[in-house]
Amino acid sequence: MNKILFGLSLLILTGCVNSDNKSEITEFTLDFSKPKKYIYSFSQTSTSKTQWKKNDQFDKTKSVAAGNLNIRIKENNLADLSVTDLETSLIIYDSKGVEIDTVSNTAPVMVIQNMNQNGTFENNEHNFMFDLIFPLPTKNIKLGESDKIPMQIPFNVNGSKLFIKGHNTLRYNGIETIDGKQCAVLIGEIDISKIEIPEELESTHKSSTTGNGTYYFDLANKYFVGSDIEVKMTTASEKKNEKSKNDISFGNTNSESKIKIRLIKIEE
Template sequence: MKSINLFVVSLIIIGLFSCQEKKAENEIRWKFGNFEKLTYEYHQISENKSSMMNFGKQDGKMLSKATGLLIVSPKEGGKADVVFKNVEMSLLSVSEEGDTTQTMKQSSPDFFMQDMDELGKIAGNLNQQTELLAQTLFPIPSEKLKVGQTSKIPISMPFNMLGSIINVTGFNEVKLESLEDAKAKVSTIIDVSEFEIPEDANVNYECYLKGSSNYTFDTTQGYFDTIDLNITMVLKNLASDNQDENDSLAGQEDLLKKLAEKFGMEVNTKISLRLKEVK
């Protein structure tokens, strides 16, 4: 009888460990111990609409393209470095008829983000380019999700608006769409649009970052297979109601003021990552 009881207890313990192992495999987490290096094909295209590019006329528009490699390299301490390598950049102007003309093409120096943790977070001060990528490229929920559940990741993004740094806050809402054979399909909604302007500052700005992404994640191996990210960043100086568009420019100070009043920028960016090699 004792041997039977011990056998039953053993089965229960084994079952518990099996459930825990399965639960761990289903979590969306980087597992840096499972690989030495990941190499992704990186593609980015941005459309920049700016009223400053064609002051006094129809808004100007520029396209920029970037292609290269993104490398994730684990290191000691449960962290990893993210390196953008062999990036080729092209600038194209867009005419009113919609025709595009390449104005520049060049290779960019490799740049990197250090010490990414298993939740995709990067500590420390970043520049505007890497800050945007660090907070939107690898969205990982802080808790384990069931299919259909969502989790909000807080985001704080600094916007430089005519010399003023505005801290705009919001979230990236992550939703687990499906989970089959340890492959998770995930969608996100990005909304970073909350900010305050000091009462004594006589300005009226519009600043926000909005978008969405879809990705597939291997929960067993602990890495992303594909990522598709679409984001729109807007910075605008909203003119006051009593602004007279017909005022003549009397001098340099008036010109600078008019330029500031006309300032506006909208950048629409699409980024895609495709896993190329695992070592």
């Protein structure tokens, strides 16, 4: 089973500003012209229910994570994405929903290197993270128009590497003033649910990640100011044939996550 953790909050949203020119085409790219570092607060709260055997009760856990998300622009018009100072807590509940244990930890620093100005990485397997938290349209769009961002999540089946595929459908929804900055508001509808299981694996697998996101992009300065994301993930695996030599255990997981990201400061 794959569990997804991501992981904030300083900006105050103020009144909306309507665009008078809906025909204006907008290009959504990040400005990597000068080395600098964008530092964001990052927080995520997730609840998960897991069933390891049929007819068993679900084990319930809650995870909370808070730290910094950083985009460091380098001199070669590329950037590194990192998560630092991430404090995590895992809360475990008994069958009656009573908290029985809490495990706290400091996560190691995670760095994903060489992101392009369009939000893609040299290793495209890393694109999923950015397309979830800070997605960019793949083409120039007008106010009210949409663009589908292809997404895929790696899915390991007993050593076989598969992918769950889908989209984050972005709609250019309007303009809002956030902390004095005029920001484009992108509304995302996330649906990553298509998976093809080779018959040689002799097992059944289902996975679905759905949700929505609201993303705030500074039009003048070409960077993200923040985002709010909610996703639901369900996965289920079961042997198709009891005589199969592939040792794949039964599992069923349902999880819900809320992610909040806000810009703290920019270091020149």
